[in-house]
Amino acid sequence: MGDNNMKKPADDTVNLCSQTSYPGDDELQTLETEIMVKWKLDQAPDVEANPVQDKQASRKNVDLFKKALNEGKHCDALVYIDLALETDFLNAALWVQRVSVLVALKDLREAFRSCAAIPALERPGVVWKMGGSILDKLGLPVTAESWLRNASRLAGPQDTSAAILFQKVRAKRLYQPLTQGMPVEVTFTSQGRAVCTTKPVKKGEVIFADKSILHAQTLPSLKFPCCANCVRSLIRPEDVFGAEERSKSALQKSLKNYWPARERHPCQCGREVYCSETCKREAWDCYHRLICPEVNPAVSKLYQVCDSYKNLTSSDCTAFEGWWSASFSPVLLAKLWAQIVCTAVKLGNDNGRSSPAPTDWALARAPYRRFIAYGSGLKADVFPKMHELMTEIFRDLGDGLSYTITKEEFSGRYLQLACNTQSFSDADNPMGYLCRGIHSEPMLRPLLSYFQSKEHEGDFAGLFPVHACLNHSCANNAFVCDGKTPDKRPGCHVKAKRDLAAGEEVFNQYIDVNLSRKERRFALYRSYNFWCECDRCRFEGDGPDSCTECNVKATEGKEFPKCSRCKQAWYCSTKCQKKAWKRGHKKICGLEL
Numbered sequence: 001m002g003d004n005n006m007k008k009p010a011d012d013t014v015n016l017c018s019q020t021s022y023p024g025d026d027e028l029q030t031l032e033t034e035i036m037v038k039w040k041l042d043q044a045p046d047v048e049a050n051p052v053q054d055k056q057a058s059r060k061n062v063d064l065f066k067k068a069l070n071e072g073k074h075c076d077a078l079v080y081i082d083l084a085l086e087t088d089f090l091n092a093a094l095w096v097q098r099v100s101v102l103v104a105l106k107d108l109r110e111a112f113r114s115c116a117a118i119p120a121l122e123r124p125g126v127v128w129k130m131g132g133s134i135l136d137k138l139g140l141p142v143t144a145e146s147w148l149r150n151a152s153r154l155a156g157p158q159d160t161s162a163a164i165l166f167q168k169v170r171a172k173r174l175y176q177p178l179t180q181g182m183p184v185e186v187t188f189t190s191q192g193r194a195v196c197t198t199k200p201v202k203k204g205e206v207i208f209a210d211k212s213i214l215h216a217q218t219l220p221s222l223k224f225p226c227c228a229n230c231v232r233s234l235i236r237p238e239d240v241f242g243a244e245e246r247s248k249s250a251l252q253k254s255l256k257n258y259w260p261a262r263e264r265h266p267c268q269c270g271r272e273v274y275c276s277e278t279c280k281r282e283a284w285d286c287y288h289r290l291i292c293p294e295v296n297p298a299v300s301k302l303y304q305v306c307d308s309y310k311n312l313t314s315s316d317c318t319a320f321e322g323w324w325s326a327s328f329s330p331v332l333l334a335k336l337w338a339q340i341v342c343t344a345v346k347l348g349n350d351n352g353r354s355s356p357a358p359t360d361w362a363l364a365r366a367p368y369r370r371f372i373a374y375g376s377g378l379k380a381d382v383f384p385k386m387h388e389l390m391t392e393i394f395r396d397l398g399d400g401l402s403y404t405i406t407k408e409e410f411s412g413r414y415l416q417l418a419c420n421t422q423s424f425s426d427a428d429n430p431m432g433y434l435c436r437g438i439h440s441e442p443m444l445r446p447l448l449s450y451f452q453s454k455e456h457e458g459d460f461a462g463l464f465p466v467h468a469c470l471n472h473s474c475a476n477n478a479f480v481c482d483g484k485t486p487d488k489r490p491g492c493h494v495k496a497k498r499d500l501a502a503g504e505e506v507f508n509q510y511i512d513v514n515l516s517r518k519e520r521r522f523a524l525y526r527s528y529n530f531w532c533e534c535d536r537c538r539f540e541g542d543g544p545d546s547c548t549e550c551n552v553k554a555t556e557g558k559e560f561p562k563c564s565r566c567k568q569a570w571y572c573s574t575k576c577q578k579k580a581w582k583r584g585h586k587k588i589c590g591l592e593l
């Protein structure tokens with residue numbers, strides 16, 4: 001799509017997030033049902049129908065109910081609404097009012113009983129939604145989800161409030177275990193999942209550390225060996241310095257004193273190396289046993305393709321058409337499927353099955369359901385050769401095991417990686433040790449800048465579950481850097497760029513935010529397929545030929561005056577400028593990036 005005719009695409013983040021159950025939800029549902037019985041949520045509410053139904057008498061009590069409600073007298077309001085219901089028992093609108101009062105009175109159990117009093121088939125969407133919200137507050141998320149699923153099914157296409165509430169409940173239940181001990185929670189906004197602070201965070205502090213669940217080294221950085229399992233840098237001086245450089249005495253001495261020796265444990269295939277036998281075993285069990293070229297000959301072709309791809313210059317990229325063009329390695333895709341298959345087989349074996357059952361497959365795939373796949377078109381049609389090769393790799397995995405990679409599966413997984421991977425490397429690498437050592441010796445310090453300029457990092461593309469929920473803002477308040485995970489392995493750290501208040505959404509930057517709005521939106525659309533709706537994009541303009549606030553076009557040859565402070569917004573009148581300021585321009589005008 002050309003820059004000039006770039007249009008805002010349809011925003012369907014909410015619809016992209018599935019509402020299907022998770023493996024294990026049936027068992028959780030059974031548990032929640034038992035709790036509901038214990039809390040008497042399965043019983044009738046505290047109102048009884050009068051044998052004589054009289055709508056007129058009911059209406060009088062409704063008037064009294066409204067008066068009490070306006071006066072903030074919730075207990076009185078409850079009495080009147082109950083009286084109204086007694087003589088108009090099947091009036092769903094009255095039940096809705098009763099639920100609202102009970103919620104205000106914090107009697108959530110009776111509020112839920114009132115929702116459930118309306119038979120399921122007659123229950124309006126609004127009651128399903130209220131019931132779902134109450135169940136969430138009562139700590140019964142799986143049942144809450146099933147109520148909210150019904151509410152969103154009954155809602156019109158314009159009303160996404162129940163679907164958003166569903167995803168909020170789901171985000172809370174899926175991410176709470178991952179964010180424990182962190183000053184953040186994962187919630188859901190119109191931009192999909194989002195990370196918000198739960199307490200204030202100071203500028204420069206690490207907001208959270210995240211651990212990758214899948215990673216592979218980028219092809220151009222393979223010249224710097226790293227542990228394929230834990231990402232630890234395994235570079236040796238000869239990977240960074242030429243023989244002549246190493247023969248110089250100052251460098252020789254520094255290397256001897258400060259370069260840490262790290263073991264290398266290569267796999268028999270020569271394609272993966274590890275920092276220890278533990279990592280080698282872990283990698284073998286988790287994925288490599290299926291995609292080791294020594295075991296699975298089809299994988300050799302994948303590595304050959306990687307070898308030729310990494311040596312390509314941009315001018316001969318067309319030779320690679322149909323194979324690949326992403327910045328992450330195709331090994332990442334192969335590793336993803338290998339991890340799924342290995343996990344499913346293990347789950348099956350743990351349960352005494354010789355091959356995985358559907359529940360084992362569902363459980364093995366579950367961790368990847370957290371990652372959004374945003375984008376259009378079938379990637380299997382863009383990279384048909386790679387799709388074919390992946391299909392071949394997983395067609396026969398021995399022992400009658402195989403994994404079918406359909407076009408849809410290929411495309412979906414590709415998009416998940418394209419939308420969510422973060423590059424990272426070992427922050428604690430040997431070059432760092434060398435530089436710190438040299439820094440401690442004043443005589444050697446002049447060498448520092450030369451060493452620091454040396455390329456040495458093995459870059460990985462990784463999938464980080466909490467980090468992947470960070471939305472982008474062109475006025476981001478956080479940034480990502482390399483750092484250790486709590487288990488001391490290389491991972492990523494999300495740090496505060498400024499002081500953050502409790503409840504603020506944490507925003508990362510996906511692209512260079514110093515570009516103009518047009519360039520930023522284009523870059524985000526091209527690489528991530530979304531139209532940026534951050535505050536800066538909403539309250540900056542594209543140029544002097546249209547009013548940033550009301551979009552009116554300037555007459556031919558004329559330009560609208562710009563905001564004198566930030567120079568990034570143009571207005572046709574003072575009225576528009578004032579309106580824009582109030583609506584949000586003040587939040588971003590002159591913001592330090």
Ligand SMILES: C[S@@+](CC[C@H](N)C(=O)[O-])C[C@H]1O[C@@H](n2cnc3c(N)ncnc32)[C@H](O)[C@@H]1O
Pocket residue numbers: 013191192193194370371372374419420468469470471472473528529530531532533534
């Ligand atoms: C890495 S994910 C971030 C988490 C995502 N909201 C989710 O639900 O998984 C990237 C996706 O979030 C949405 N997104 C992130 N930042 C956005 C922004 N500034 N404006 C609009 N959508 C955004 C887009 O759908 C994008 O593809």
